[in-house]
Amino acid sequence: xxxxxxxxxFIFSVALVTLIGCGKAEEQPAQKAEPEPVPVEKTIADxxxxxxxxxxxxxxxxxxxxxxxxxxxxxxxYDNAVYYFCTAEEKAAFAANPEKYVTGVEEVGTEAEPExxxxx
Numbered sequence: 001x002x003x004x005x006x007x008x009x010f011i012f013s014v015a016l017v018t019l020i021g022c023g024k025a026e027e028q029p030a031q032k033a034e035p036e037p038v039p040v041e042k043t044i045a046d047x048x049x050x051x052x053x054x055x056x057x058x059x060x061x062x063x064x065x066x067x068x069x070x071x072x073x074x075x076x077x078y079d080n081a082v083y084y085f086c087t088a089e090e091k092a093a094f095a096a097n098p099e100k101y102v103t104g105v106e107e108v109g110t111e112a113e114p115e116x117x118x119x120x
Contacts (some may be wrong), residue, residue, distance in 0.1 A: 044095050047075040048084055062090035078102070093096050 025036065053069050060067055061083035074085040078098050085091040094101050 005048070015091060042079045044098060045077045047077045049073050049075055049084075053082075060082040060086045060090060062086075062093055 027065060047071050049071060052073060057066055058069050058073075059065065060114065062085060065086055067084060067086055069075075070074050071085060074088055074091040076083050076085075076094065078094075079102070083094060083098075083101070
């Protein structure tokens with residue numbers, strides 16, 4: 001009789017361990033969440049015009065006035081592009097809100113065909 005009790009306890013224990021173990025095996029492993037992309041900060045750095053820049057014409061990024069670039073022309077590098085300014089005040093205005101002026105520059109470049117030209 002003791003053998004049957006021991007066998008019943010053994011079977012019950014094996015069944016219990018199997019149920020507990022199977023329940024854990026069915027759980028999906030936690031998937032690693034993709035890291036959120038970190039926005040890249042666009043930086044502004046002072047720029048001193050070099051030999052190839054000097055003497056070229058450029059438009060002021062703030063007011064749009066055409067200027068001749070010299071060694072003393074106010075300039076910055078922003079988002080891998082060089083921007084020139086008539087005055088230090090315009091450079092400061094650009095630095096305070098560069099997207100305002102970069103967007104404005106892009107809009108100027110998207111104008112339709114100049115008058116008098118046709119697609120023919």
